[in-house]
Amino acid sequence: MSEISGRQKTLYFLKFIGLGLVVGVAYVDPGNWGTDIAAGSKFGYxxxxxxxxxxxxxxxxxYLSSKLGIATGMSLSENCRENFSKHKTIGLWISAEIAVIATDLAEVVGAAIAIFLLFKIPLIYGAMLASLDTLLILGLEKFGMRKIEAVIIGMMVLIGCAYLIEINLAQPDWNQIAYHAVVPSLNHNSLIIAVGILGATVMPHAIFLHSAMTKTRKTIFDVLKTPKRIIRFSLMDTVVALVFAGLINGAILVMSAATFYQKNLAIESIQTAYQTLSPLLGNVSGLAFGVALLASGIASSVVATLSGQVIFEGFTKLRTNLWKRRLVIRSITVVPAVIALYYGANTLDLLVISQVILSLQLPFTIIPLVYFTNNKKIMGADYSNRILTKTLAIICIGVIIILNVLLVIFQFGLKL
Known part of the structure; x- marks a missing residue:
């Protein structure tokens, strides 16, 4: 099937889309809320x-992750296992598992906060209740991947609608938004938040998941035959979904800047943000905030579980059930979360720290990804990265490593 009509292309694209929004949920998880609210309230726009x-x-x-999955038929973790030595593979696996645990910590804390805000259940008990989303995942698994995608996408849309309401109520300074969206500004004090934003946005587990989820579109691959057309579909799907996720992230920061920073209000926790919103912007604002945070925690928890399974099975070649995976990871993350909350740990700080951990792990995910997609033997001559893509990839890796190095330097009190 070398040539298809425009109408057929549209139909196949509509059948293909969905992967971008599923991984996009990771880009608006509770960790993003923590870093974006901290950024807006402390440093404005x-x-x-x-x-x-x-x-x-x-x-x-x-995009590179999905291209790897389409061209090789294997996930990023499977490619690591097949192409690296045993010691490198084990090291990368441990690193990826740490990323999943850090992600899950943010989800436990985020869901606990949302439960407290909406139902006034104490954070400690909320963290325990958050573990019950295992039952949700078990229920979704019975209906297949498309049903899981539909629920996740629905929650993503809900979060977007909630923040559309927030922005409308906050009435931000659009001139400042336009300026600071393109003009860099960074100092010693804002560096840890900036690195946290990076870790919260470019999520290691989402990169692993995207390469694996391309397999769920195998029937479309069989019809279209050529990976090039499918890669173009994936690029369009990814761009649309993550631009939407990026707008939500930006909206969280903008709302925080317009509501808290402009009024010189110190926001030390997400609970404080919620309690401050209602008097300033009305009860609708507080309700939208709480509902969106809960949707974010649940949806991102499902995505993290799927990612964890992909990472485990890809690196070890062992099969595992989602519910078993969820129980193991949640048992690891709930205990420290409950202990931290019991002793009064700042929830905003917990979220930011978890995202900084993800940023520090990120090079161990993207460097193998770029290596594989640059390699003609692995990708094939037609699908390996071209010069421009290679250059952009090196720049991205460089930016991430430089920010992480600066963070370590400043956190240890060293002088440049």
Whole structure:
């Protein structure tokens, strides 16, 4: 099937889309809320450019991930297992598992906060209740991948609608938004938040998942035959979905800047943000905030579970059930989360720290990804990265490593 009509292309594209929005949920998880609210409340609109830059890097890396899956028929973790030594594979596997645990910590804390805001259940008990989303995943698994995608996409749309309401109520300064979206501004104090935004946006587990989920479109591959057309579909799907996710991220920061920073209000936790929103913008704002946060926690938890399964099976070649995977990871993350909350840990700080961990792990995900997609033996001469793509990939890796190095330097109090 070398030639298809425009109408057929549209139909096949509509059948293909969905992967981008599923991985896009990882880009609006509770960790993003923590870093974006912290950025907006402490530094106004000045870190909006980091959201834009991180989103562009995220789109690029997710595109490479999907291209790897389409061209090789294997996920990123499977490619690591097949092409690297045993020791390198084990090291990368451990690194990826740490990323999943850090992600899940943010989801536990985020869901616990949302439960507290909406139902006034204490954070400690909310963290325990958050573990019950295992039952949700078990229920969704019975209906197949498309049903899971539909629920996740529905929650993504809900989050977007909630923040459309927030922005409308906040009435931000659009001139400042336009300026800071493209003009970089960074200092010693804002660096950790900037790195947190990067870690919250370009999510390692989402990169692993995207390469694996391309297999769910195998029937379309069989019809269209050529991977090039499918890669173009994937690029369009990824761009549309992650631009939408990026707009939500930007909206969170903008709302925080317009509502809190402009009024010199210190926001030390997401609970404080919620409690401050209602008096300033009305009860609808607070309700939208709480509902969107809960949807974010649940949806991103499902995505993290799928990612964890892909990572485990790809690196080890062992099969595992989603519910078993969820129980293991949640048992690891709930205990420290409950202990931290019991001793009064700042929830905003917990979310930011979890995202910084993800940023520090990110090079161990994207460097193998770029290596594989650059390699003609692995990808094939027709699908390996061209010079421009290779250059952009090196720039992205460089930016991430430089920000991480600066963070380590400043956190240890060293002088440049």
């Amino acid at each position: 000045s870190l909006l450019w980091v959201v834009v830059m991180s989103n562009l890097i995220g789109i690029f890396m997710q």
